[in-house]
Amino acid sequence: MESKRYKWTRRAIGIVSLLLVAATVIFGLWITPPDVVQGQLVRLIYVHPPVAWVAYLAYGITSIASTLYLWKRTRNMKWDLLAASSAEVGVIFTALTLVTGSIWGRPAWGVWWTWDARLTTTALLFVLYLGYLALRRVPATSHQRAVRSAIAGLIAFVDVPIVHQSVVWWRTLHQGATVLNPSLSPKIHGEMAMTLLLGFISFTFVYAWMLMHRYQIAGFEQKILDIELDQILEERLHEPGMESMQVELSPDVEQIDRHSKV
Amino acid sequence: MWRDALLMAGKDLRIEFRSKVTLNQILPFAFVTLIVFAFALDTSPGTLQKVAPGLFWLAVLFSSIFSVDRAVAIETNDNAGDGLAVYGVDSGGIFLGKVTSVFVQLFLLEAVLLVGVVILYGPAIDGWPLVLLSAFFATVGISAAGVMYSQLASGSRAKQTLLPLLLIPVTSPVLLAATKSWQDAFSSTASLGDPWLRLLIVFSVVYLALGAVFYGSILEA
Amino acid sequence: MQSLVSFKKVIVVSGNFPILTGLDFETGPGEVVLVKGRNGAGKTSFLRAVAGLLRITKGSALVLGVDLISNPADARHRVGLLGHETFLYEDLTAKENVTFVLKATRSNISKVDAALSAVGLTGRLSDLRVSSMSAGQRKKVALAALLAREPELWLLDEPHAALDSWTREVLDTAINSSVANGATVLLVSHEPLHGSLMPTRVVELAGGKVITDTRDIKPVVAEKVPL
């Protein structure tokens, strides 16, 4: 049901990500020194930018997979499932980006939220992909759902630069530069740079592991649907002229529809 | 495609003219929002004048949800959409026709609404060319994105809640850009080189192109 | 024999339910095929699949020489479908609806009045909005559009339902004359066929595929199909 290689790769990635995250936490919280300007707060830099990077990476993968589904020559259900899986993981990481950003912002600037271009864009991105996931829950045939969500996923991605540009103008045209930029470029200590890099790598590994797992679950759900479909097909084929096979009203259809919400 | 677009736009506008949903329901709704916005905010003339462009475009954005929903619902009644498929109407034409019809309705709604804003909130308008051009492209953008998302969300039992969830974040740059360019136009710093106008043009072109390309796939799926 | 419709092992899955389960069917020009079967046997879906409105999951399907798998849309405008839905716009009049259909199919719009009067919608009736019409009248409007279009392949799903006997005869005559000109008719009907319309072939569906196929039936086969 799943290839041995896939399983072992996933396990290896899982173990590596656990170790990497543990290392990031240890380095981030205890080994690296506090910053001259930001003090202890600098420790959040080892998680916040990496988490944000993973969110964008996830949406990038969703867009590529969506494009591959929409393009007829590479059309395959797998791309749809991959796009969906990546988007779901992406939403988790976007939420974390917003939360960690907020936690950082409160002591650094005295507010939980600022209408900075980056923050505002990320918040809209979060809502856009929540919409994408909501659209996927609409009952439809798998092809229908795949096409619709691929288009929505692609549009959401196209929308990001437009949203970003508009928010940048919105802020810069009326009140100076953004707040985040200066704090993002402190003079970085060698040890700190290393830990930041470690953060990027470890969260990317976590993403890979989650994506593989989520994708496999999507595959299982698809397989269960296929099997159920085969069973109904069998029934229809072996009992010709059978009554109560009403296409519109069959309780079977209702039941299967519920499963189709990946 | 253009021929089908014209045919569809003519048909949709005729249906709209007959049923008068925009006139009898959507326009009053937009006015109600203008009034309750004033309740929610300070009614001192300074405040309302300052936020007038934002409230105007917010009212338009909310109203547009009903317009685009209706534009798609016309084809789901009695499965007329299947009919269009059987007649061999070009999907890009269907899209452009629906966008045109929604555009015309929204543009007329905006004209009436603008009078309302001037009377209720009392802003002074200087840069008319910018006001008109921004409104034109903003409305094209909202109509194009709206028709597309309305079609995406159709067939869902939760359509009424799904459509705003999808549409409002996507059209947020339009809300922002239209508001800002109107603020410029109202405050006599108006020039047609306004960056917000450029953003509105970019948005409307992108969404018209996306719709013309993908609308067929949404219908076929 | 040149084939107008050629379905081989066609499977159609909709909403994860197999509505057609390996259907084989072939027909040439000039045939009147009566499609029968119990409720849910897949009759309506069969017609919709031929019209190119259902995505074919598996198998091969040719309609009027067009491959439905690669170009589901290309044969549609040559096919006339009259089903449970009439595809009419409520807020338009009968005449406007028919005119719209003819413009959309790039047909000659000069036939509008003739087609409407052929089904008995003349004078003020033709300027009445569809929303104020009865089910039978709506069907007449749809029928008028079909008559004016003169499709090569007629797909009629319970066409006689809700029609008065006079309009039934109009429909039957129209079908017969277009079949004489080489058109083919696929007709789903629960009711016994009487009058001038004689099927040349009876196909029975069950469980989403063809189970019996009777050709060259000259006498009246139209016995009542159990509901």
Place this chain on the structure above:
Amino acid sequence: MNGYVEAGYLAVLGVLGGYSALLLGRSKKLKKVLLPVQGKKAQDESRPTE
């Protein structure tokens, strides 16, 4: 340290851990559903796929 740093790390680890647990649970549940049917499917290979 200062409360905020801990909160940030806790949020990240908590959410990621929770989501991972959710994934593992779902995958386990689905495998249970799939296993019995899987054996039956191996008998007839002539199943149509999309």
